[in-house]
Amino acid sequence: LWGLDTYTTEKELWSELGEVMTASIGPAGENLVRFACIVHGLYMHEKKKLRGGFFGRTGGGAVMGSKKLKAIAIRGNYKIEPVDSGKFIEFRERVVRLAREKLQTLTKYGTSAIMALTNSTGSLPTRYYEGGSFSGYEKIGPEIFNKLYVKKKITCFACPVACGRHSETSGGLEMEGPEYETLFALGPLTYIDELEAILRANDLANRLGLDTITTGNVIAFAMYLAEKKLIKEEWLRFGDGEALVKAVEMIAYRRGLGDILAEGVKRASEKLAAPEYAVHVKGLEFPGYEPRALKGVALAYAVSARGACHLRHVAYRPNLVGAHPFNPEVKVDRLSYDGHVEYVAELEDFHVVVDSMILCKFYCLPIIGPLLWREISEIYYLATGKSVNLVELRRKGEAINNLIRVYNLREGLKKDDDMLPPRIYSEPLKFGASQGQNIDLERFMKMLEEYYRLRGWNSQGKPLPEKLEELGLNEYIRSF
Ligand code: SF4
Structure with a gap:
């Protein structure tokens, strides 16, 4: 299995073991990328419209890779009975009814729904933390994403909300996601308004086993440094979808600049002598809320x-x-x-x-x-x-x-x-609905x-x- 991407790994395990639940890593975990993730259930959507999952943050995939642990497969049929089954079922029905009613926006748009709110309040991190609203919002926001790219809604076991999305590009590339956090990190943060490119980068990150929040952050950071001419990587420009896709692959295989970016923003900024521009707390990069x-x-x-x-x-x-x-x-x-x-x-x-x-x-x-x-x-x-x-x-x-x-x-x-990080105190937001705000x-x-x-x-x-x-x-x- 070593060397295979996460989809192929899961397929191989299923063909050998039958229907099992799996947790596996991709090449990024094998190559000890510090933000490699652990992936599971990528084919569950075919079975029961169930969603898979990505244990994204803080590099669990690199831990598995360091132990040469490619995958875990389990099968089980043990039943867990609540102490009071009757009341438990009644309670569950009440919660499900309420969830259907109260979480309708998640059902309708998935997690991308919140982008409407972050963008309008100027809290959508854009252009590597220069601004808080994205001029390309209409091209990548929840309306267009759901209309043009979502193939079906997917859900967790027994949940009527179905906030997950299974999407497809115009070229027929199918994938799980992207979620809001992925859309923000690969879109506004890198200043890219091409949904096709964002989806391709998301699919690549899923296959190679990368946390998309940190992936977007570290690429946007490199674009920011390239624009300031602090690194000589002219191909890496804000707004360039092809550069994004190329950078994702370079990181997973630790090629060229990708080897430095694979260390995450904190360590990469030290190696590139630019720690004052790095945005993170305790070494973990920001998610999509400014x-x-x-x-x-x-x-x-x-x-x-x-x-x-x-x-x-x-x-x-x-x-x-x-x-x-x-x-x-x-x-x-x-x-x-x-x-x-x-x-x-x-x-x-x-x-x-x-x-x-x-x-x-x-x-x-x-x-x-x-x-x-x-x-x-x-x-x-x-x-x-x-x-x-x-x-x-x-x-x-x-x-x-x-x-x-x-x-x-x-x-x-x-x-x-x-x-x-220092920029959050010293640098007010340059544009967007919260322009001028700092801490x-x-x-x-x-x-x-x-x-x-x-x-x-x-x-x-x-x-x-x-x-x-x-x-x-x-x-x-x-x-x-
Ligand atoms: S709302 Fe439902 S589908 Fe969405 S994460 Fe929660 S349990 Fe899963």
């Missing part, structure tokens, strides 16, 4: 345990819709520095519980999702027979986040790692200090002994 236009997201990216991630907190949502995630009567002003700290911490505690229970992020999307604290506590009870009240559930989330913090501190995390360093530091206080951490971001004791984490008090 923090200068969404001040709550600025804090959330900065303190997120694995770097600039949108899924640890989903803080973009309250910023974009202007309402507190758990108390919609309270307004959230995306351009103000006030009122973000408390809900960012609660969102982090909430989502770490959501992830621990392996629930869909969209069902748990505050304000519109049908599963919030109360419903999650109900699921826990119906599935296990153990009751956990809302206060206890939140406390579990807080304990997990503190444990992650302790782990990161032990591994050398410093307060400086909770900072945004004021002094006000940002106030948010950060308030966040540390609320978390029960000291001024250096270290959990205080009494906080660890309160959370039952006494054994870690002297571990960092």
